[in-house]
Amino acid sequence: xxxxxxxxxxxxxxxxxxxxxxxxxxxxxxxxxxxQRLPVYKYRTAxxxxxxxxxxxxxxxxxxxxxTTQIPQYLKEAGWADGGRVIACTQPRRLAVQAVASRVAEExxxxxxxxxxxxxxxxxxxxxxxxxxxxxxxxxxxKEMMDDPLLSKYSVIMVDEAHERSISTDILLGLLKKIQQRxxxxxxxxxxxxxxxxxxxxxxxxSKKHRGMEGEVLGPRIxxxxxxxxxxxxxxxxxxxxxxxxNYVQAVVSTVLLIHDREPMGDILVFLTGQDDIDAxxxxxxxxxxxxxxxxxxxxxxxxxSGLPRAEQELIFAxxxxxxxxxxxxxNIAETSLTLEGVVYVVDSGFSKQRSYNPLSDIENLVxxxxxxxxxxxxxxxxxxxxxxxxxxxxxxxxxINEMSAEGIPEMQRSNLVSCVIQLKALGIDNxxxxxxxxxxxxxxxxxxxxxxxxxxxxxxxxxxxxPAGFQVAEIALDPMISKMILSSSELGCSExxxxxxxxxxxxxxxxxxxxxxxxxxxxxxxxxxxxxxxxTFLNVYKGFLQSGKSPQWCHKNYINYQxxxxxxxxxxxxxxTAQRLGIVLKSxxxxxxxxxxxxxxxxxxxxxxxxxxxxxxxxxTIRGSQEVYIHPSSVLFRVNPKWVIxxxxxxxxxxxxxxxxxxxxxxxxxxxxxxxxxQPPSNPMLH
Ligand code: ADP
Ligand code: MG
Numbered sequence: 001x002x003x004x005x006x007x008x009x010x011x012x013x014x015x016x017x018x019x020x021x022x023x024x025x026x027x028x029x030x031x032x033x034x035x036q037r038l039p040v041y042k043y044r045t046a047x048x049x050x051x052x053x054x055x056x057x058x059x060x061x062x063x064x065x066x067x068t069t070q071i072p073q074y075l076k077e078a079g080w081a082d083g084g085r086v087i088a089c090t091q092p093r094r095l096a097v098q099a100v101a102s103r104v105a106e107e108x109x110x111x112x113x114x115x116x117x118x119x120x121x122x123x124x125x126x127x128x129x130x131x132x133x134x135x136x137x138x139x140x141x142x143k144e145m146m147d148d149p150l151l152s153k154y155s156v157i158m159v160d161e162a163h164e165r166s167i168s169t170d171i172l173l174g175l176l177k178k179i180q181q182r183x184x185x186x187x188x189x190x191x192x193x194x195x196x197x198x199x200x201x202x203x204x205x206x207s208k209k210h211r212g213m214e215g216e217v218l219g220p221r222i223x224x225x226x227x228x229x230x231x232x233x234x235x236x237x238x239x240x241x242x243x244x245x246x247n248y249v250q251a252v253v254s255t256v257l258l259i260h261d262r263e264p265m266g267d268i269l270v271f272l273t274g275q276d277d278i279d280a281x282x283x284x285x286x287x288x289x290x291x292x293x294x295x296x297x298x299x300x301x302x303x304x305x306s307g308l309p310r311a312e313q314e315l316i317f318a319x320x321x322x323x324x325x326x327x328x329x330x331x332n333i334a335e336t337s338l339t340l341e342g343v344v345y346v347v348d349s350g351f352s353k354q355r356s357y358n359p360l361s362d363i364e365n366l367v368x369x370x371x372x373x374x375x376x377x378x379x380x381x382x383x384x385x386x387x388x389x390x391x392x393x394x395x396x397x398x399x400x401i402n403e404m405s406a407e408g409i410p411e412m413q414r415s416n417l418v419s420c421v422i423q424l425k426a427l428g429i430d431n432x433x434x435x436x437x438x439x440x441x442x443x444x445x446x447x448x449x450x451x452x453x454x455x456x457x458x459x460x461x462x463x464x465x466x467x468p469a470g471f472q473v474a475e476i477a478l479d480p481m482i483s484k485m486i487l488s489s490s491e492l493g494c495s496e497x498x499x500x501x502x503x504x505x506x507x508x509x510x511x512x513x514x515x516x517x518x519x520x521x522x523x524x525x526x527x528x529x530x531x532x533x534x535x536x537t538f539l540n541v542y543k544g545f546l547q548s549g550k551s552p553q554w555c556h557k558n559y560i561n562y563q564x565x566x567x568x569x570x571x572x573x574x575x576x577x578t579a580q581r582l583g584i585v586l587k588s589x590x591x592x593x594x595x596x597x598x599x600x601x602x603x604x605x606x607x608x609x610x611x612x613x614x615x616x617x618x619x620x621x622t623i624r625g626s627q628e629v630y631i632h633p634s635s636v637l638f639r640v641n642p643k644w645v646i647x648x649x650x651x652x653x654x655x656x657x658x659x660x661x662x663x664x665x666x667x668x669x670x671x672x673x674x675x676x677x678x679x680q681p682p683s684n685p686m687l688h
Contacts, residue, residue: 031107035073038066040229047071047227048078051156051187054225055180056204059191061229063378064339064385067191068100068160072133073108075156080187081132085155090138092166094120095306096337099313101125101135122506122571138168142175142423143477149427150179156187161337162200163192163374165410170438171420175427177204177436184220193336194374201226203438234384236346240397248349249277251394253284255347256327257292259392260299266344266389267326269334271379273353273368278303278329279513285327298323304330304338307508309563316340332371335378339385346383348376350395354408356652357416359444361625362452362606364416365650372408376400410439417441417449418480422458425465426474452606455676456484472582476575478502485603486579492599494589497539499579501600503572504538505648505660510568511634512559524559529636532593533645533662535600537636542568598672601664604646605672609658611643620645620658623669623677632657644669 035041040061050057061067068089075087091097101118110116117126118135126134138159145151157176162169176188190200201224245251252270259268272278282303289299304316320326320342328340332352352371357364371379376393383389393400412420420441424432433446453459458470458480465471469487476483482502489498504510511521528544530536545565548554555562579586589595601608609620609629618641620629629650631638635658637645644666647658670677 028109031109035066035070035107038070039231040066040070043227043229044070044074048074050225050227051075051080051189053220055184055186055220055222056188056190056201056224058200058204058224058226059189059229060194060226061191062231062233063193063336063381065229065231067229069104069107071158071189071191072135073104076132080155084129084153086131086153087133087156087158088141088151088154089133089135089158089160090141090169090172091135091337092138092161092164092169093306093333093337094137095308095313095333096161097135097137098310099317099338104133104135122567122574138166138172142168142172145175146426146474146477150183151186152183154186156189158189158191160191161193162190163194163336165408165412165439167411167415167420170410170412171423173203173438174436175429187220190224193378198226200224200438233381234386234388236380236384236388237390238380239390239392240400241394242396244396244399245394248272248351248394249281249284252281252329252347252349253288255392255394256285256299257288259345259347259390260325260327263345263390265323265325266387267320267328267340267342268345268347269340269343269382270327270329270347270349271332271335271352272329272349273351274331274366275303275305275307275508275513277368278305278331281329285329298325300324300326302326302328304328304334306331306333332375332379334382335375340382341385343382343385344387344389346379346389346391348379348391348393350376350393350399354414355411356414357445359442359448361622361627362416362448363622363625363627363650363656365652365656367652370404373400373404373406375408376404412437412439412441413445415441415445417445418452421446421449421453422465422470422474422480425453425459425463426471430464451676453480455606455673456480456603458484468582475582476578478506481603481606482506483603485599486575486584488602489596489599490579490584490587492589492595492602493585493587494592494595494599495579495584495586496588497596498599499572499575499586500542500568501535501538501596502575503568504542506571507564507567509634510538510541510560510564512555512561517559521559524557525636527558530593531640531663532597533637533642534635534648534660535662536593536596539596541565597662597664598668600662601646601668602672604648605669605676607647607658608664608669609645609647610666611641611645615641627656629656629658631661632659635659635661637661637663 059067072087072089081087097118097120101116102112105112105116108116113125114127114130116133117131119126119140120137121140159169159172180186180188204224252272256268256270272281282301285301300320302315316328334340350370351368353366354369355364356367380391383391421432424435429435450459450463457466458473460466465474472487473480473483476486482505486498486502489495528537528540530540541560552562555565576586606624608623610623612619612621618630621627622629631641632651642663644664645661646664648660651657651659
C-alpha cells in the first residue's frame with residue numbers, strides 16, 4: 001500500500017496544504033495526483049460496484065480518507081449524474097457543507113454553484129439542470145421532501161457523518177428507508193468515521209425483496225453492503241493531565257504555549273465547546289503571546305465555529321506560512337466534519353456543547369458536557385494526519401478509563417421534538433410513535449411535543465396538521481414557535497417587524513463579540529436598548545442599520561456585526577417571500593410595540609417565566625415546570641428584571657440563562673394559549 005511521503009518538520013503540512021489550497025496555481029494534473037493519494041482511491045472500483053449492486057452501502061473510513069470529497073466525484077464519473085439526475089451528499093453542519101462543496105468544485109475545476117453546488121438554510125447555490133453534485137444539510141433535504149416526497153431527482157443520496165446521529169440525520173434515515181421501498185433504483189450510501197456498521201446494516205435490512213414472476217431477484221440487493229476504508233493515520237502519543245483541570249480555557253492556553261515552546265513545528269488544533277469559550281481562549285492566548293516575547297511571535301491564532309464569515313473560514317484552510325505555526329481553536333466541527341492538513345498537536349478540553357432536553361420540565365438547552373470516549377479518540381486522531389503527532393487531554397487518564405461514556409447519546413434522545421414531529425406530520429407520517437426510528441425517542445418527549453404543537457394550534461384533536469395554520473407553520477420550516485409568531489403577526493398587523501425579529505433570531509448574534517471591550521459593547525447596546533426587551537432592541541438596531549445606508553463603519557462604531565446584519569437582510573428577504581406565498585399581509589405597526597410583544601407571546605408563550613417574589617438576585621421560575629432561570633447578562637433586561645418575561649432560548653453554564661428576553665403581561669399568556677396553561681396547579685401564583 002502506498003504510504004504518504006513523510007514530510008519534514010519545517011515544511012510539513014505546509015507544502016501539502018499549499019498544494020490543496022489553490023488549484024489555479026497548481027493545475028489539474030497535480031490535483032489529480034493528490035486525489036489518487038487519498039486512502040479511499042484504492043476502493044474506487046469496489047465502491048462503484050457495491051453501489052451498483054446494492055440498495056444501501058455503508059462506508060466506514062477514518063476522517064480525512066476522502067469519503068466526502070471523493071465518493072460523489074466517483075459517482076459522477078461513473079455516470080450517476082447523467083440524464084439530469086443529481087447526486088446528493090448530506091452533512092449535519094452548514095459550515096461543513098460550504099467548505100466541502102467549495103473544495104470539490106475546486107478539484108473538478110468548476111465554478112461553485114454550477115456542476116457542484118450546495119444548499120443550506122437561507123442559502124442556495126445550485127443551478128437546476130446543471131448541478132450534478134449537491135451538498136446540503138440533512139435538514140434541507142428533509143425540507144425538500146415536502147415538495148418532492150420521493151426525492152425523485154436524486155440518483156444517489158449519501159448520508160454523511162452518520163455517526164454524529166444528529167436528529168435530522170436520524171429522521172432522514174427513517175424516511176429514506178421508506179422511500180427506498182417505493183424507489184428501488186435509488187441508491188443510499190451511509191458514511192461515517194466510526195459507526196456500528198452492523199446496527200446500521202440491521203436497520204436497513206428489509207425483509208421485502210424485489211422479486212420477479214419467476215422468483216428472480218429484481219433490482220439491487222436489499223441487504224446492505226459494508227465497506228471499511230483502511231485509514232493511514234500515524235501514531236499519536238497521548239498525554240493526560242495529572243489532576244483535574246478547574247478552568248479549561250486557561251489550561252488550553254497554557255498547553256498551547258507549552259507546545260509552542262518545546263515542540264517542533266506543526267500546527268495545533270484545540271477542541272473547545274462554542275463561540276464564547278473559543279473567543280475567550282483566542283483573546284487570552286493573544287494577550288499571553290503579546291506579553292511573552294519572541295518565541296510566541298510565530299503563532300497564528302484562528303477561531304473555528306459555525307457562523308464564522310466566509311473570509312475567516314478560508315484562513316483556516318490557507319497554508320501556514322513558512323516558519324509559523326497555526327493554532328486553530330475549534331468546536332467539535334473539526335472532530336470529523338472538516339480535515340485540517342498539517343495538524344500535529346491536538347489539545348482536547350474533553351467537552352463539547354450538546355443539546356440536552358428534559359421532557360418533564362420541557363426545557364431544552366445547550367449545555368457544555370463531557371464528550372464520549374469515541375469522540376476523544378476521533379479528536380486524538382486529528383494529530384496523526386501528516387506524521388506522528390501528540391494529543392494533550394485536559395483530563396486524567398483515570399477519568400478517561402473509568403468515567404467517560406463509551407458512545408454519545410443520539411441527539412434524538414436528548415432533544416425537544418417539536419420540529420421533528422411537525423416535519424413528519426407534514427410528510428404525512430401520522431403514526432409517529434410507530435415510526436421506524438434508528439433510535440427511538442422517549443415517549444415523554446413525544447407527548448410533550450404533541451402537546452406544544454396542539455397548543456400552538458398546529459395540530460388538531462386528532463393530532464393532524466390544522467389547515468391552514470399547521471401547514472403554514474410546516475411550510476415556513478423555522479422553529480414552529482417562530483413560524484407561529486409570524487402567522488400571528490399577520491392578524492396583529494406587525495408582520496414587517498416580526499419578520500425582522502425572526503431573521504435576527506435566526507443568526508447567532510447581531511453584536512460583535514471577542515473585540516475584548518465589554519464596557520464599550522455595553523454602552524453601544526444602551527444606545528439601542530428598548531424597555532420592552534431584546535426583541536424590540538433588535539428592531540432598533542435594524543432601523544439604525546438601514547438609516548446608516550447599511551454602512552460597515554456605522555456597524556463598527558456601534559459594536560454591531562456587519563456580516564451578521566447583511567445576513568439578516570438576506571434572511572429577511574427570504575422570509576418575506578415565504579410569507580407572501582402563504583398570503584401573509586406585510587404590514588408595519590409603526591411605533592406600536594404592544595402588538596409586537598403580543599405576536600412574540602403568541603409564539604413563545606411556552607417559554608414564560610415569572611420573577612420570584614422577594615428575589616433580590618433576579619431569580620425567575622418558568623411557569624411550566626417551575627425551573628429556576630436567570631436573565632442572561634447579554635440581555636438588555638439584565639438587572640432590569642421585569643415581573644413577567646418570555647425568552648427565546650436557554651443556555652446553561654453555572655446557571656440556566658434566558659437569552660433574548662421580552663417583558664409581557666400575564667393575561668396575554670392565557671389569551672395566547674388557554675389549553676397550555678389550563679392545568680396549572682392552584683398553588684402556582686399564575687395568571688390572576
Ligand atoms: P473524509 O470525508 O473521509 O473525512 P474528506 O473527503 O473531507 O475526507 O477530505 C479528504 C482530503 O481532502 C483531506 O485529507 C484534505 O487533504 C483534503 N481537503 C478536504 N477539504 C479541503 C479544503 N477545504 N481545503 C484543502 N484540502 C481539503
Ligand atoms: Mg467527511
